[in-house]
Amino acid sequence: MTGLSFSAAAFQVYGEKQPHADIARGMDVLDAAFLIAQETPGGVQVLAQRMGVSPNTLQHKLNPNNTTHHLSLKEAVALQMVSGLPYVLFAMSAALDHVCLRSRPDVAEGDAWEAFRFLQQAMGELTAAAADALRGNGAVSGNAHRRVEHHANEAIAGISALVAAVAARVPRREG
Incomplete structure (x- = not known):
């Protein structure tokens, strides 16, 4: 089988627990x-x-x-x-016209390099999920949509972790 990508996550995937x-x-x-x-x-x-x-x-x-x-x-x-x-x-x-996303612990544990690596991995998985969902002109399955949404949330978490890790490296002024 060619042209498909696959990813696995250590966290619950694609929203199975919350059907509504x-x-x-x-x-x-x-x-x-x-x-x-x-x-x-x-x-x-x-x-x-x-x-x-x-x-x-x-x-x-x-x-x-x-x-x-x-x-x-x-x-x-x-x-x-x-x-x-x-x-x-x-x-x-x-x-209130806002979006609510599930948060999870920073898997990089404050390490800036790990945060950067995680974000790049998350972006790659999001790109693969979106490419799979958008291939062809047909309808997108609910599972494909949940996969894209899951990887988008992971990328958002990765961005937040990276920003926090970089911010932690900014020297603090005394006084």
């Missing part, structure tokens, strides 16, 4: 919170237990039709942390 993450990006924040409860195994009961709150109260707060109980910002963060589903965050960023 793209939907949540265009969703109302209350609907996004409700979706978290629907997708979490065990639903509200399990989420409430992990959050240390009353299941009945949480059920009311997650009901988009309820006008008396409201999810606080701290509760929204806790809900997303215990579920591993940042749907409210995605909905908020979309509502």
Whole structure:
């Protein structure tokens, strides 16, 4: 087989864990919170237990039709942390015309040369993924799109790591 490239990552790839993450990006924040409860195994009961709150109260707060109980910002963060589903965050960023990307530790660990090498590798993998997706005039598969998105996020993380590593080398003035 010629003309195809392949890459492997040590991190979760192409968004398999969050099947509705793209939907949540265009969703109302209350609907996004409700979706978290629907997708979490065990639903509200399990989420409430992990959050240390009353299941009945949480059920009311997650009901988009309820006008008396409201999810606080701290509760929204806790809900997303215990579920591993940042749907409210995605909905908020979309509502504010921003993009939200998953962050991960600096794999270069502050080493400027490693940060540079990682960025070059990430750019190569992004280029290969985009070239594979754009080959021909046909439709692009969802997997090809997720692959491009994943490698674009890796490149963005690489740029951030490189900037931080270079900034760490700037001498600080005394006083």
